[in-house]
Amino acid sequence: MTDKNLAPVYDPSEVEERLYQEWLEKDYFQAPRDLKRKTFNIVIPPPNVTGSLHMGHALDNTIQDILIRRKRMEGFDTLWLPGTDHAGIATQIKVEEHLAADGLTRYDLGREKFIERVWQWKDEYHERIIGQLYKLGVSCDWSRERFTMDEGCSDAVRQVFVALYHKGLIYRGNYIINWCPRCHTALSDIEVEHEDAEGTLTYIRYPLVDGEGHVVVATTRPETMLGDTAVAVHPQDSRYQALIGKEVLLPLMNRKIPIIADDYVDPEFGSGAVKITPAHDPNDFAIGERHQLPSVVVIAEDGTMTQEAGKYAGLDRTEARKQVVDDLEAEGVLLQIEKHQHAVGHCQRCHTVIEPLLSKQWFVSMKPLAEPAIQQVKNGEIRFVPERFTKVYLNWVENIRDWCISRQIWWGHRIPAWYCECGKTIVAREEPQTCPHCGGQALKQEEDVLDTWFSSALWPFSTLGWPEETADLEHYYPTDVLVTGYDIIYFWVARMIFMGLEFMHKKPFHTVYIHGLVRDAQGRKMSKSLGNGIDPLEIIEQYGADTLRFTLITGQAPGHDQRFRQESVDNSRNFANKIWNASRFVLMNLGDTTAAELELDSLTDADRWLLHRYNQTVREVNRLMDTYELGEAARTIYEFLWSDFCDWYIELAKIPLYDAQTEAEKQTVRSVLTYVLDRTLRLLHPFMPFITEEIWQKIPHSGKTIMLASWPEYDPALEFSAAHERMATVMEVTRTIRYLRSEVQLPPGRKAQVILNVDSGASAQALAAGEAMLKKLANLEEMTVVRELPEQPQQALTAVVGDIEIYLPLKGLVDIEQEIKRLQKELKKLESEVARAEGKLNNQGFLAKAPQQVIAEERAKAENYRLRRDKVRERIISLR
């Protein structure tokens, strides 16, 4: 027998570190690759190696660990594959910031040295992140850990790139892209965050080249007028019919540009005439294509004006804007400036205002890849939980546009394309030695790297060894559930589905579980700039991982954001302590027994009641977990453990444990306590892995670890409805007597007498069986059950439970007037209940259409309320 003397307060810090090491040493997390067993797999959303884990990660990983631990206990061959993400731009920015502290830029180091520095950074932060995951208690298979830039994943990236290129789905070309002047790179559309901003709409007069008159255009970005190559109007706009085909003279630049007609123009907006700058606006670019307009690039990649901008060359774009406006005013062509609300794009990583630029970049053609990914979701092969996210996904995928994948940074997968002097481009998995077209050897590899999400998209299969045909890939692909926040459905989830279908010809997972954000106590997003972030590690150090996990999971409803509040942490901590102390009680009362076999024959009503409740809890928890309602599942266990097991059963168990005549009676209770505690710990283990293991090891058990103990299932042998009913009566009477006692402030030290007058044999039986319990729990000295009461005691408090009249004779303590008042209040309540039930029963529609069971229940209720009403009424009369 292990040590039974537990400290009265649970101390997680002592337990968690030790248990996690033990689990690691014994390889409990390792997936066995047992071909005979069914698999259950999850790939971790790889955390970025930029910093440390936040509450969102803690929630995300807690959810995954819960799913994984349950399936492992259910006997599945379970793999939770961990790893980290190189996070291209984000990590590069961090390292650059670090260098900046020493007054250095990445150019000072050069590409090779800089990347070395980033690898060092990666190593350092990788260690930190893994350490944090350890502390959370996640049961990942660390022997299979991956990194998006490790050799295998990099190979997968090249393989995919080459395949898509040869299929014509990757191409390179000149298009308007989102350019971040700060990060100095192109971005994809979804890396741009739009924010409404108060801007201005500037009206400028462009004079006609021939003859009198002018055209007025309106723009939010006057500085781009330097690059205008046309003015567009709507073809049907009567105001401008005569002007179409003529030319205007572009102010400041004195360039002749044509007036063209295009349907894109909204005659209602501004002046109805639009200046066209193909090099700096996506719409203008499209119009430029349609009308073969030249593009004049006036803003450079660093955000300054180019030589094409004439005298403004070299100015920063914001400075240029001011000067252009001033000069326009000086020339007398500035008509007016009005305020204007519009959305301005910002870089997701550094929040700099995005510049739409004409640039040569690599793209993935998305529509062909999206098609099957739409079908898989539409036909239910891939399911979102909660379901409404299906729409969010489809809405994006059905309107998908090509993906700009090249980034002008250094940290990432370098694009496997080489340019030859002969002008040809070679795309290959391995570096070519000579040009296959001209045989030349002067090949230069593309400088750009890939969008970090390119490698993420391959994660479910690249981590299992693809493109090699590994045993893991064969056995573990596809995975089962993907757990993530709604913020990366587009970035990651959609693209994984695309790539999984394209390269594995199988969906990467069948279920996408979407959770919400963890916000601060005021409901604000946790962010560094606000300084309102709560570090999960601090909570773990102070309260333990179990407490943090329980707080996060109970605070969570599928797909909804939650607030992280101290009260909730306290509550979870208290719960852990409650479990600890309940277990202390069990351990202290185990006697010499080492095993607990339930002997169903010798059970009392209390035992049967607990087993029944336990069994219901198991069924409910399984149902909830099957539908991913993990917060509800956790609350259900909480409720059972605290209310049923602790508040009622442990108190009831004390009776035989302390007073029983025979050892056999004690033994029965011990076995029930042990059995239910054991199984409830198993049920709770996925949620609170540490404390459950720690206690489980101390109570009688078979097996090495609770991690591999069998998962509790509903057991028909534990259905005890009759006993459950009887106990419900006993409990209700108990509560009522306690209530009466507190009504007259009867001191706890004073034992009371009670007379119970019953109408039915069933009640008499329940009370007889529950006598000892009632005496203890309601603090009674004497309890008398009668079938008929010759004379009602006057100096007594009264209440009615079902057909049971409860009399609490208290000479000298009962204020008759007060008691009548209280009973009248009770009578009023009962009368309204009777009225409600009878109202229903008198409704012909109800009787005709409601289900029989509901009608029967309603009849029983009505009967019960009438009975109680009459008894209370009688009592009032007798007191008068």
Next chain:
RNA sequence: GGGGCUAUAGCUCAGGGGGAGAGCGCUUGACUCACAUUCAAGAGGCCACUGGUUCGAUCCCAGUUAGCCCCACCA
């Protein structure tokens, strides 16, 4: 301009076609031999508003109001 979510006890939130739930807070009592990180008892809600469907709506549907979020190239 589209799409979505939310409105339940003082606070934070679960729930769900047939008499409203939790935690915290509040009131009253108790250091009772597992636990005061506790126990017992209690107060507190026309479940946002208006219609509809139904025998029956807090729950389903429509609309209204308020708040939040996502997507979108009207200069």
